[in-house]
Amino acid sequence: MRTVLVTAVAGAVVAFLLGLLTFGVQATVHPHDVPLAVVAPPPIAERVARAGSAEIDVRVVSADEARNLLRDKEVYGVLEVAPGQATIRLNPAVNPSGTQVAQQVLTGIAQGAGLPVKVEATTPTAAERTAPLAASALLWVGGMIAGLLFVVLKGRRLRWLSAVTAAVLVTGSTVGLLAWWGVTFTAQALTFMLAVAVSFALLQAGLFKHLGIRAMGVLGILYLMAPAVAGQVPELLNPVYKAVLWSWTPFRFSTEGLRSLMYDGSISTEWWVFGGIALVGLVLLLAGKEAQADRADGIVDVGVDQADGLPSAERQHPA
Template identity: 80%
Template sequence: MRTALVTAVAGAVVAFLLGLLTFGVQATVHPHDVPLAVVAPPPIAERVRAADSPEVDIRVVGADEARILLADREVYGVLEIAASGATIRLNPAVNPSGTQVAQQVLTGVAQGAGLPVRAEAPAVSAADRTAPLAASALLWIGGMVAGVLFVVLKGGRFRLVSSLGAAVLTVGSVVGLLAWWGVSFTGAAVAFLFAVAGAFALLQAGLFKHLGIRAMGILGLLYLMAPAVAGQVPELLNPAYKVALWSWTPFRFSTEGLRALLHDGAISTEWWVFAGIAVVGLVLVLAGQKTQPDRPDGVVDVGVDQADGLPGAERQHTA
């Protein structure tokens, strides 16, 4: 009876936590301080400033500054107002959720000023919008499956070969899959995929080495909760989720970095993040090398004869 109650409570607790960490992110989405830029003559600029609200952060700037802000992904959209009408400029390297909010708000601003409005942005296919997050998740799964199989199949001393081999092959499969969907890759984007896959695989291999199959409790939870956060922009997240999850999840860095590189953008922080993850993973893999294969339950056979665990057994003999 006690076991039945414990397992029932455990199931309910796990369901609550997973709901809180996954679906709760999407259920609490609401825009706040979404950065936008507006280029307008002085009379209209004052009306635009008056339209500011807690949901958006509208900056009235010059045309050159606005385009720089958009190229650097400092704002999610730019509204340029002239006597002939208004133009909304969007950057495909910005998270689609952010550009959607930007277009809706800026369209409302232009219509409020009584001006015809048109949107100007490079065409982005559904595959291009899906690719960054999909690639991040698939690279994580590839390394995780290789790591857990290495434990289950009692792999020997070639864990590093397994993890790096899985990273290379997974990148190949992901690039092939996305190319089939019609996504075009730059050389920098492919190099970044290798960096992400290698970092993921090394970290996972290190955890599997020291925790055995129990590492799935950590890696599986990260996979379930991280994509729901990484697919959002921080200005749409509940502040609690932004601090507790979005601020550190590696899926966020891989998704944003790949999206920028697919659209000829530049990144810097993301390279350092995955270099750091790779170093941590490599240290875990190389620390305390074991000479015997792992067991799936994480227990290492230390070579003690069964009889040695039975007091006096070795002294039992027939006269």
């Protein structure tokens, strides 16, 4: 009876926590302080400034400043108002969910001023919008499966080589799959993907070395909860989720970095993040001893064999 109760409670607790860390992110989405920029003559600029709310943060700026903000991904969209015309400018390197919100809000502002709206932007295909997060998840899963099989097959030597080889092959298979979907990458984006794959695989291999198959308890949960937040716009997330999950998840850095590089952007922080992850993985691989494998039947091998002169099972007869 005790076992029945313990297992039932454990299942309920795990389901609650996973729901809280995954579906809860999407269930609590609500915009707040979404940054936008408007370039407009004084009368319209004043009206826009007065129309601000807790959901959006509208900055009235010059045309040059607005384009710099959009290029640096500090705003999700720009509305430029000229006599008889309003133009919305979007950056494809920005989170597509953010640009969608920006386009809706800025269109409403222009229509409120009685102006026709024109949108100037490179519109990513569905595959291009999906590719950054999909690639991040696949690179993680590929390294995780390789590390798990290394444990299951009782590998002992050259674990680091297994991790690096898996990273290269998983990167190749991911690029091939995305190319089949019609997504192409710059050389810098391909290099970044390989760096992400290597850092993921080294970290996972280090955890498997020290925890054995129990590392799946950590790596699996990270996979389940991180993609739910990595693809979200931070200004749409509940502040608690933004601070507790979005702020540190490596999936966020890989997704944003790859999206920028797909459109000939530049990144800096992301290189440092994955360099640090790779370093941690190497330290784990070089430090300490291998985790002791658990026997499937629960019997502990004490190292006694026939060389010790003890009778074997075949020589024993029932009385």
